[in-house]
Structure formats: structure tokens, C-alpha cells
Amino acid sequence: MTAVTLPREPGPPPPPERCSGPRTALLFRDAPLLLDCGQAASDVRVTYHTYGTPSEHAVLVLHALTGTSAVHEWWPDFLGEGRPLDPTREYIVCANVLGGCAGTSGPADLPQVNGGDAPLTLRDMARVGRALLEHLGVRRVSVIGASMGGMLAYAWLLECPDLVDRAVIIGAPARHSPWAIGLNTAARNAIRAAPGGEGLKVARQIAMLSYRSPESFARTQAGWGRCRPGTPDITTYLEYQGEKLAARFCERTYLALTAAMDRFQPTDAELRGIGVPVLAVGISSDVLYPPAEVRAGVGLLPRGHYRELESVHGHDAFLIDPGGLPGWVTDFLRAGRPA
Incomplete structure (x- = not known):
């Protein structure tokens, strides 16, 4: 597979967190991406941001449903020197997901199925992310995702087990409930x-x-x-x-x-096969993904760990009321990594 980086219009100066982006890579030029629905997609665009110095190891940030790859805009408390996502210590990558509307190929760019948009899966998104990492020269990642990004982290653990060395999953179950x-x-x-x-x-x-x-x-x-x-x-x-x-x-x-989130329904056996350390954080007042669901999902993992964030602010507490979350994430991501 070959890929090219497309030029983009100049934007505002990068923030102090060593931001590089947004950039857009054109992937699957020589061999198409085979979607789980059976359709093939070529020339897939992926728009992404990076922070820090390029390295063969990266921290991969997976954004939420309506988020983007611009981590400095939506998670400033987590990104920066001395914070969980520290560009002075790690190479940080975040890409807009397949099917999104922030530069990566969306429904209108992908094959149609029976006259409608192709049904996408979280595993499709993980395969596109893997191709981007290859384009960037990244060989191993620690993954962190919240909400939809947390469910996508489970898809990465299942689809790309050879790439992921640990994962942080915040406010997300292993599969959607009724x-x-x-x-x-x-x-x-x-x-x-x-x-x-x-x-x-x-x-x-x-x-x-x-x-x-x-x-x-x-x-x-x-x-x-x-x-x-x-x-x-x-x-x-x-x-x-x-x-x-x-x-x-x-x-x-x-x-x-x-629909891709709803469709993601890994079996207990698949989850028990995930062998890397995983930290899952539930939120005490989350009515979308109650903490018992988050705990149950990570409880199936051989090396799963669970912590609970106390907050009255529900699912969005990871953004607006993080409490001790930054410290937990920092300690977990840096475990086993050189200082």
C-alpha cells in the first residue's frame, strides 16, 4: 500500500503543544479497503493531527461521536506538558474516523449498498487507523478513547492486537445495551x-x-x-x-x-482473548453507559482494571469534571514506558 499526504490550506499557528495538523493522508491507493459489508473502498482520505516528535511508538487518541482529531480543542486539560497526553514525552496521534465529516472520507465518499450508505463498523474504522499508522511509521500504540472512542478502543484491541500494548477506555461499554x-x-x-x-x-x-x-x-x-x-x-x-x-x-x-456503535457486539469469548492491560473508567452518574456496564465489560478481560470517577455531571464528566482521571490515566499510560 502506498499513501500520499495531501496539502491543505494554511490554518492558524499551531498551539504550544507541538501540534502538526490538520493533515490528510490518501490511503488504500494500490489495494482497496475491504469493508465488513463486503464493499471495497479505494483512495480513502484520513485527516489527522499529531503532537510531539514522530516515533515508532505513539499514543493513539480516539475521539467521541461528534469529536474531531483536534485534541487540543476538546481535551485541553489532558494535552500538554506534564499532562496525560504529553507531547514532550510521547508522539500523539488522533485521526478523524471513517464515515465522519471532518476531512476523513464520509458516507458520500464510500460505496453505496442497495441504494443507501454503506453500513460501517468500528472494525472498519480500526483498519483505516492501522493504515494511517503505517503511513506515519508507527509500529506500536497505547490507545485512549472515551465514549464512542472507548468502544472504538475495544475494536482496536480485537482487530489490531499486534499493535496495541495497553488501552484506556473511559465512559464506554464493551457493547451497546438495548x-x-x-x-x-x-x-x-x-x-x-x-x-x-x-x-x-x-x-x-x-x-x-x-x-x-x-x-x-x-x-x-x-x-x-x-x-x-x-x-x-x-x-x-x-x-x-x-x-x-x-x-x-x-x-x-x-x-x-x-449505527456502527450499535452494531458492535463482541462476544464474551472475544473479550476474554484480549491479553494486554486495559484500564476502564466508569462514571458514577452516567445514565448513558452506567458504571456497572463499564465494569462488566472490562471484567471479562484477563488484565482488565476498573476505576470509577465520582461526579454528578453524568457521561460528559470526562470532559467537564475529570477529578482524579488525569492522574489515573498518566500513571497507567506510563507504566512500563521509559522515563
Whole structure:
């Protein structure tokens, strides 16, 4: 397989964390990517950021459902000197997932199946990520992912066991429960019922309710009329979140990625075959992925470890209320690595 790096328009100066990106690699030029659905895709674009000095070992960051490869924008508390993702110590890579809408090939760029978008899998995304690492000269990785990125970390552990030496999985189960699938089904049905952006706004509102907790909203959105006279603050908050996502995201991507998460259902036997150390962190108030689910998934792994983040802010606590999480991640990622 050969790959090329495509030029991109100049952007703002890189942040102080030794950022290189966004860059776009063109992969699968000589031999196509065989998707799990049976279709073949060639000339797959992958847009990515790197931080630090290129090395044969990297820390691979896997982003959440509506995230991007720009880790410095959405996880600044974790990226930087002395932090869990330290570019002065490690080469850090984050790529936009296959099927996304931030530069990597999306549904419109991939083969159609029965007149519709190809059904993607998390394992498809891992195979594309592997090709990018080969392009960058990376031979081994430590993986860290939260939410969808955590589920994708499980896919990496299953699809690329020869590459991964350890993994951190934050706020993510090993497979979706009927509850999580139901929430995604409602969101996708909203998009299909009102295409053109309005349904995506409603899908985001459904998702936001699962990303926080009742106590979190009681603390932050209990008022009336702060943003619009006579309107509950939670209403204006959800409407704002819907508008914001619709302005930057693609509804076809939302359909493709949530369906890929629902489709990911590894067996207990597959999970028991994962041999590397894995740290999974549950969040005490997470209603999307309750901590018992996170604990149960990592409990099947021979070298799995579980910790629980205490927070009232639900699933999004890994972003807004990380508590002791940075220290846990730092200690785990650096175990066995030279100082």
C-alpha cells in the first residue's frame, strides 16, 4: 500500500503543544479497503493531527461521536506538558474516523449498498487507523478513547492486537445495551423524519439528555427565563445545543456512526482473548453507559482494571469534571514506558 499526504490550506499557528495538523493522508491507493459489508473502498482520505516528535511508538487518541482529531480543542486539560497526553514525552496521534465529516472520507465518499450508505463498523474504522499508522511509521500504540472512542478502543484491541500494548477506555461499554441502542434509534428516526437539519437538532437534544444526569441539570439548568423570557432554561439549553451541532455536523455521518456503535457486539469469548492491560473508567452518574456496564465489560478481560470517577455531571464528566482521571490515566499510560 502506498499513501500520499495531501496539502491543505494554511490554518492558524499551531498551539504550544507541538501540534502538526490538520493533515490528510490518501490511503488504500494500490489495494482497496475491504469493508465488513463486503464493499471495497479505494483512495480513502484520513485527516489527522499529531503532537510531539514522530516515533515508532505513539499514543493513539480516539475521539467521541461528534469529536474531531483536534485534541487540543476538546481535551485541553489532558494535552500538554506534564499532562496525560504529553507531547514532550510521547508522539500523539488522533485521526478523524471513517464515515465522519471532518476531512476523513464520509458516507458520500464510500460505496453505496442497495441504494443507501454503506453500513460501517468500528472494525472498519480500526483498519483505516492501522493504515494511517503505517503511513506515519508507527509500529506500536497505547490507545485512549472515551465514549464512542472507548468502544472504538475495544475494536482496536480485537482487530489490531499486534499493535496495541495497553488501552484506556473511559465512559464506554464493551457493547451497546438495548437502552443505548434505543436512544440512538430515536435519534436516527428524528433525522429521517425531518431531514435537512431539523431532525439532527432533535437528535442532539436526545443525546444531550443522556450525556448529563438529573442532578447535573438540576444544578445548571433549573431556572426560567435567563436566556428567553418565560422559557425554562433547559429548553433553551437543548435548543442551543441542537443548533450548534447542526451548524457543524453531517446528518449522514450521525446515522452512520451511531449505527456502527450499535452494531458492535463482541462476544464474551472475544473479550476474554484480549491479553494486554486495559484500564476502564466508569462514571458514577452516567445514565448513558452506567458504571456497572463499564465494569462488566472490562471484567471479562484477563488484565482488565476498573476505576470509577465520582461526579454528578453524568457521561460528559470526562470532559467537564475529570477529578482524579488525569492522574489515573498518566500513571497507567506510563507504566512500563521509559522515563
